[in-house]
Amino acid sequence: MSGAKVLASALAFAFMAPLQCPAQSQEAFDVASVKVNVTGGRGGYPGLAPGGQRFTATSLPLVALIMLAYNVTPGRISGIPGSFTTELYDIEASCDHPIEQEQALRMLQTLLAARFKLVLHRETKEQPIYALVVAKGGPKFHDSPEGSTPARQRTGRGFMYNSATMSGLTLVLSQQLDRPVVDKTGLTGRYDFTLEYAPERVGRGAAEGREAAPNPDGLPSIFTAVQEQLGLKLESQKGPIEFIVVDHAEKPSAN
Numbered sequence: 001m002s003g004a005k006v007l008a009s010a011l012a013f014a015f016m017a018p019l020q021c022p023a024q025s026q027e028a029f030d031v032a033s034v035k036v037n038v039t040g041g042r043g044g045y046p047g048l049a050p051g052g053q054r055f056t057a058t059s060l061p062l063v064a065l066i067m068l069a070y071n072v073t074p075g076r077i078s079g080i081p082g083s084f085t086t087e088l089y090d091i092e093a094s095c096d097h098p099i100e101q102e103q104a105l106r107m108l109q110t111l112l113a114a115r116f117k118l119v120l121h122r123e124t125k126e127q128p129i130y131a132l133v134v135a136k137g138g139p140k141f142h143d144s145p146e147g148s149t150p151a152r153q154r155t156g157r158g159f160m161y162n163s164a165t166m167s168g169l170t171l172v173l174s175q176q177l178d179r180p181v182v183d184k185t186g187l188t189g190r191y192d193f194t195l196e197y198a199p200e201r202v203g204r205g206a207a208e209g210r211e212a213a214p215n216p217d218g219l220p221s222i223f224t225a226v227q228e229q230l231g232l233k234l235e236s237q238k239g240p241i242e243f244i245v246v247d248h249a250e251k252p253s254a255n
Helices: 003-015 062-070 101-115 166-176 222-230
Strands: 031-036 054-060 089-094 119-134 151-154 159-164 181-183 191-195 232-248
Touching: 031 101, 054 062, 054 101, 062 089, 062 101, 062 232, 089 101, 119 166, 159 166, 166 181, 166 222, 181 232, 191 222, 222 232
Parallel strands: 119 181
Antiparallel strands: 031 089, 054 089, 119 232, 151 159, 159 191
């Protein structure tokens, strides 16, 4: 699996949990194994197994694990030692009771600190952003049924999201655009929707009306799709963005 696809698989799991970057968590898995991947297999889709007691992440680099644990895009992570650029890791962890995805991410923070001796700090910088706001006419999606399981499924032309958060959506959009996307919708629930757009990166200024390059499938630009399909809008602004800086990391300790 390519580096971009590995990061995308990590991003997909992070999408399902509310966007947050809390202080180092003290929650921990009951049992955990961290090993260097020696099979050369593709990066697996990380997440909780049915039942909510077992978490796995296969063939992922440290940057993807940090993305998972702290719900940030790779462009907002710096300072990872060069020795970690090619090494991939397998994680198997479990709890003696069911946990939620948000808990699994906090437990992953604890695991990275314990096994990788990961130390980090945050820096806030003012920079260009896209603000995700509600467009005229309001949202075009509905609340998820209570108890729905978060999921992302590929359609013929895009993805269908179940029980997704707006903050998670901004994380996905940030990965596709030239600047971070910040949630300013005021929508705090979980929602079901489908989003289909041209899978290409767009340049600065697209939010002001310039479309992405034509594509053979006739899909709209991400800006048009967000407005027409979701009833939201991406507006060009400036704002504070938090970055994660890795101060220290070591190869994982023995299990």
